[in-house]
Amino acid sequence: MADIALTHATVVTMNPRREILLDGAVVIEGNKIVDVGKTSQVVPQYRVDLELDCAGKLVLPGFVDCHVHLAQALLRGCADDMSLIPWLRERVWPLQGTYTPREGKLSAQLCCLEMIKSGTTTFVESGLHSRYGFDGIAEVIESIGIRAALSKKLMNVSGYADQPDVIPPSMVEDGEATMRETLAMIRKWHGKANDRIHVWFGPRTPGACTVEFYREIAERAREHGTGVTIHLAEVKQDVEYMRKEFNMTPMQFMRHCGLVGRHVIYAHGVWLSDGDFRILRETGGTVCHCPASNLKLASGVAPVVKMLEAGVNVALGCDGGPSNNCYDMLREMKLAAVVHKGWLLDPQALPAESVLEMATINGARATLWGDRLGSLERGKLADVIVVNQRRPHLVPVRNPISNLVYAASGEDVETVIIDGKVVMQEREVNTIDEAEVIAEAQELGLEVDRRLGLNIGPRWPVI
Numbered sequence: 227m228a229d230i231a232l233t234h235a236t237v238v239t240m241n242p243r244r245e246i247l248l249d250g251a252v253v254i255e256g257n258k259i260v261d262v263g264k265t266s267q268v269v270p271q272y273r274v275d276l277e278l279d280c281a282g283k284l285v286l287p288g289f290v291d292c293h294v295h296l297a298q299a300l301l302r303g304c305a306d307d308m309s310l311i312p313w314l315r316e317r318v319w320p321l322q323g324t325y326t327p328r329e330g331k332l333s334a335q336l337c338c339l340e341m342i343k344s345g346t347t348t349f350v351e352s353g354l355h356s357r358y359g360f361d362g363i364a365e366v367i368e369s370i371g372i373r374a375a376l377s378k379k380l381m382n383v384s385g386y387a388d389q390p391d392v393i394p395p396s397m398v399e400d401g402e403a404t405m406r407e408t409l410a411m412i413r414k415w416h417g418k419a420n421d422r423i424h425v426w427f428g429p430r431t432p433g434a435c436t437v438e439f440y441r442e443i444a445e446r447a448r449e450h451g452t453g454v455t456i457h458l459a460e461v462k463q464d465v466e467y468m469r470k471e472f473n474m475t476p477m478q479f480m481r482h483c484g485l486v487g488r489h490v491i492y493a494h495g496v497w498l499s500d501g502d503f504r505i506l507r508e509t510g511g512t513v514c515h516c517p518a519s520n521l522k523l524a525s526g527v528a529p530v531v532k533m534l535e536a537g538v539n540v541a542l543g544c545d546g547g548p549s550n551n552c553y554d555m556l557r558e559m560k561l562a563a564v565v566h567k568g569w570l571l572d573p574q575a576l577p578a579e580s581v582l583e584m585a586t587i588n589g590a591r592a593t594l595w596g597d598r599l600g601s602l603e604r605g606k607l608a609d610v611i612v613v614n615q616r617r618p619h620l621v622p623v624r625n626p627i628s629n630l631v632y633a634a635s636g637e638d639v640e641t642v643i644i645d646g647k648v649v650m651q652e653r654e655v656n657t658i659d660e661a662e663v664i665a666e667a668q669e670l671g672l673e674v675d676r677r678l679g680l681n682i683g684p685r686w687p688v689i
């Protein structure tokens with residue numbers, strides 16, 4: 227018996243040998259993959275409830291987006307052409323500072339919908355403020371069917387790097403309260419929804435937490451066996467602050483605070499250096515590369531090729547609605563695959579295959595689901611996507627990985643299975659009313675601007 231069989235597909239397994247199967251099949255029972263092989267050999271062994279004929283299609287593991295801000299989906303397009311600190315101070319923080327759990331929930335629905343529709347099956351949320359309503363957001367994850375590590379934001383100083391009191395009062399949280407709430411959320415949600423929901427610690431960037439507080443976070447995360455994610459060395463000021471204040475590089479500072487290990491994801495890492503890479507390799511942490519966000523905010527280009535050469539695990543992330551401005555991992559993959567070539571004047575830098583690894587197996591390794599995700603192999607969790615190759619921009623197929631990374635977009639993802647459940651089929655998400663979310667997001671998104679008296683619109687005359 228088996229629940230689902232995807233048959234006659236080109237299966238990109240991402241297994242240790244990186245095998246690609248022609249006329250392949252993936253068989254799913256419950257929430258696990260029970261078989262992967264040639265259709266003619268595998269399928270006759272099972273009585274299957276649902277067979278999805280995937281002729282002309284690619285079947286591959288769902289993407290793992292390691293840096294997502296759920297609450298920023300509703301802020302899409304609110305702060306174009308600005309650099310990080312004014313972008314935060316003038317737009318993102320004040321707007322998020324007006325949120326109630328209603329906006330928190332709607333933004334999470336919008337964001338998850340977009341992620342599912344572009345093939346992301348697992349993501350790491352980088353830090354939720356209490357005002358967004360953690361319970362409402364966790365309920366969205368539970369009902370929409372995606373897999374998520376939700377981090378609660380922690381802070382005990384209202385600064386960013388060397389700029390004190392830069393965080394507006396509406397976004398400032400109390401250190402003890404953030405710790406208490408994180409622990410409560412771990413008790414309530416960690417491992418829930420058949421282990422699709424994990425709760426992580428999301429301390430703010432250096433400047434917003436004391437060393438003692440970082441150490442407490444590190445200790446608690448180990449005690450509860452959960453992960454930590456932090457923005458690190460996103461902009462030059464971050465590195466200058468750590469050098470001036472502590473005479474350390476970013477990763478020396480993280481080690482000083484105990485925030486190192488396989489369970490830690492450092493978002494961005496644009497300004498990390500060789501010494502930092504050594505600490506990363508030794509401690510096994512992951513850097514999440516967010517090329518669209520780093521380019522749009524003019525933060526720089528992360529030295530990803532050097533990191534990979536140094537043996538650092540590098541994953542990929544879309545970041546947020548005002549910095550990217552979308553949550554489409556396929557578009558992010560193309561950008562990652564081309565930006566380093568141009569920057570380094572080296573066409574061999576970061577081939578499509580390396581980028582697909584970043585978006586699947588490397589991302590999976592950074593999560594607590596680790597070796598149960600990121601590839602299509604017997605015994606792994608059934609997070610599987612189907613991409614239609616029979617489209618004008620995806621033929622002829624010579625190397626399917628090349629077409630996927632350089633020519634596809636999220637719109638080409640046709641079917642999404644998460645934890646063994648068909649969440650999207652033929653582009654129809656069957657766990658939420660898509661039209662309703664879109665209508666509500668259009669309305670409430672602009673209402674958030676109005677609360678602050680902002681009128682953000684076209685720069686050209688509207689007649």
Ligand SMILES: [Zn+2]
Nearest residue numbers: 352457493545
């Ligand atoms: Zn971020």
